[in-house]
Amino acid sequence: MAQVISISEIADHVGQEVMVRGWVYDRTDKGKLQFIQVRDGSGIVQCVAYKPDMDEATFETASKLTQESSVIVSGTVKVNEKAKKSIPAGYEIGIQGLQLVQMAEEYPITPKEHGVEFLMDNRHLWVRSLRQWAILRIRATLARALTEWLDDHGYLRVDTPILTPAAGEETTTLFSIDYFGESAYLSQTGQLYNEANMMAFGKVYTFSPSFRAEKSKTRRHLMEFWHLEPEVAFMSLEEMMDVEEQLLSYAVSRIMDKHQHELAIIERDLGKLESIKAPFARITYDEAVERLKALAAQTDDPEQKQLLQIEWGEDFGSPHETAIAEQFDRPVFVYHYPSAIKAFYMQPVDGRPEVCRSVDLLAPEGYGEITGGSERIYDPALIDQRIETIGITREAYAWYLDLRKYGSVPHAGFGLGLERTVTWICGLPHVREAIPYARMLNRKYP
RNA sequence: UCCACAGUAGCUCAACGGCAGAGCAACCGGCUGUUAACCGGUGGGUUCCAGGUUCGAAUCCUGGCUGUGGAGCCA
Structure with a gap:
């Protein structure tokens, strides 16, 4: 069983298999490759799902994740300077296991611009x-x-x-x-x-x-x-x-x-x-x-x-x-x-x-x-x-x-x-x- | 309380007296390195409310509601 970590401490776990529990902040769909930004409150880490690395059902879940869905991800921590969105930057997790806790409904706050009233209504x-x-x-x-x-x-x-x-x-x-x-x-x-x-x-x-x-x-x-x-x-x-x-x-x-x-x-x-x-x-x-x-x-x-x-x-x-x-x-x-x-x-x-x-x-x-x-x-x-x-x-x-x-x-x-x-x-x-x-x-x- | 501005799709906006639209989000499909990805497709409307003017109102007028920015007052 992989060790549960806080994303803020990810630098201490390079090369290890870890577990991160949190929410999908953003996802980029590249076909057989899924980039999933997961935040856990302490930071953000880019989690990468590559179809050949996992069973069909797991990849299917990864490619369907909606913004703010809650997940438990396990995989190996890697250094990658392309992981610019990660906080701390430069680390990513190669997904081996993925457990969906809840698939979120359509999330109102998108990565685009919003007005003050809308944001305050959704504080x-x-x-x-x-x-x-x-x-x-x-x-x-x-x-x-x-x-x-x-x-x-x-x-x-x-x-x-x-x-x-x-x-x-x-x-x-x-x-x-x-x-x-x-x-x-x-x-x-x-x-x-x-x-x-x-x-x-x-x-x-x-x-x-x-x-x-x-x-x-x-x-x-x-x-x-x-x-x-x-x-x-x-x-x-x-x-x-x-x-x-x-x-x-x-x-x-x-x-x-x-x-x-x-x-x-x-x-x-x-x-x-x-x-x-x-x-x-x-x-x-x-x-x-x-x-x-x-x-x-x-x-x-x-x-x-x-x-x-x-x-x-x-x-x-x-x-x-x-x-x-x-x-x-x-x-x-x-x-x-x-x-x-x-x-x-x-x-x-x-x-x-x-x-x-x-x-x-x-x-x-x-x-x-x-x-x-x-x-x-x-x-x-x-x-x-x-x-x-x-x-x-x-x-x-x-x-x-x-x-x-x-x-x-x-x-x-x-x-x-x-x-x-x-x-x-x-x-x-x-x-x-x-x-x-x-x-x-x-x-x-x- | 006063002054100014605004309210149109889930969100951000366009249309400004003549068929209510776009981008994003959602949904379907494609892609092995994305960074607000990209490409193709689908669905989506009580135009804040109530009156009025007009052949015709999202658009003009009156009133109201809600919000935003600022003033005063304060931390």
């Missing part, structure tokens, strides 16, 4: 496609690398609830649900709970889905996204920027080490990834506004001039973020935003309360904001006053206000959007490919 099948396979493998490594770095640097993962009694920030729209006759909301951030946990464990993070019910319909928005949120006691804004750039540099280097095949499949420009190394540029909001004004003045395109229009105090739109990020070859931090356009809990800058100790990280190539964070207000009177000002219910935040009574300390934290980071690292046109099953304004199926 449960689309994930089998090579490009999606590559992206989702990179996503998994990104998630692992990010949490691994935090784990290795003294952070404790402390999970925060998804069902919550109140908003975590005053600005965004929440999904509300019925909680035994009372209203509850799907968490939009774990941050407030992180602040409680940070006081118990010092350095913590949470990694879970966050939910935003905003009617956003852009290439950067999901209703449900995976949110990585570290929070650290006594950390300053500057130290936090150090953490962010170390964390991302590490994650990108892990992906470059591990996923050469996948990056080649999605045709990612590796030069763009190689420059993702600490330190990243750091500019103030003030400077960013000046840069935008200068850009708007320089450009001859009236439309672009209009898009880049900005006055101090206004938040950046997506054209602004793109224009700023384009000036750098790696992500750029923009810090000290106006307090008025940021969340209520952000610490004002000493002697300049109109701006706060906040920082966003803008990815290059127009991918926009991938992290946002700040030092949090730790003075009990000030946080109380901010809650008063924006008019949110004090009862719902009583526990949060408690944190400022019992050993309050300066602290900071940030949130990173996993899908936006995947989209940027993979150079994707839209965030919908960066998550297995995207939840969007017009889509919750499949």
Whole structure:
């Protein structure tokens, strides 16, 4: 009985008789010769059936296989540079035995082009496609690398609830649900709970889905996204920027080490990834506004001039973020935003309360904001006053206000959007490919 | 919520006021080295829905539905 192997390990089995279990990715019919691409989730291998090498029934089966039929193939591993579709490339299996598990019905996703709507309707099948396979493998490594770095640097993962009694920030729209006759909301951030946990464990993070019910319909928005949120006691804004750039540099280097095949499949420009190394540029909001004004003045395109229009105090739109990020070859931090356009809990800058100790990280190539964070207000009177000002219910935040009574300390934290980071690292046109099953304004199926 | 565009065979599209078509996929046949193979053949339609204009509507008009791209908001 041949040994069952993973296709990813095929190089270790040259000359041996092996068994591969998987699905028919593609088949080329050459008469007495059949080229069958079999994928098993770990890779793809070209399996060759030659009529004189097997009994009639087996060859008949091989020559009838439909796309995505499930099969168990046994045969001898050979090196062949013509096996270009194989992953890893250059290996093929000369079929001796072939067991059909199920002959697939006509498969909707052909090797030709398809539209977005069709592919998203068939997302449960689309994930089998090579490009999606590559992206989702990179996503998994990104998630692992990010949490691994935090784990290795003294952070404790402390999970925060998804069902919550109140908003975590005053600005965004929440999904509300019925909680035994009372209203509850799907968490939009774990941050407030992180602040409680940070006081118990010092350095913590949470990694879970966050939910935003905003009617956003852009290439950067999901209703449900995976949110990585570290929070650290006594950390300053500057130290936090150090953490962010170390964390991302590490994650990108892990992906470059591990996923050469996948990056080649999605045709990612590796030069763009190689420059993702600490330190990243750091500019103030003030400077960013000046840069935008200068850009708007320089450009001859009236439309672009209009898009880049900005006055101090206004938040950046997506054209602004793109224009700023384009000036750098790696992500750029923009810090000290106006307090008025940021969340209520952000610490004002000493002697300049109109701006706060906040920082966003803008990815290059127009991918926009991938992290946002700040030092949090730790003075009990000030946080109380901010809650008063924006008019949110004090009862719902009583526990949060408690944190400022019992050993309050300066602290900071940030949130990173996993899908936006995947989209940027993979150079994707839209965030919908960066998550297995995207939840969007017009889509919750499949 | 606003702006723009689109909806025709399983898929990607053409036909733009006058017989609804092609490529791919499927099915049948041929081929020993294919790489989105190639060659020959077969089947495949409520032209998103409802009204209207017209001798005649996939095509023009009105309304609706669905989707896509962008804006705002955000990670």
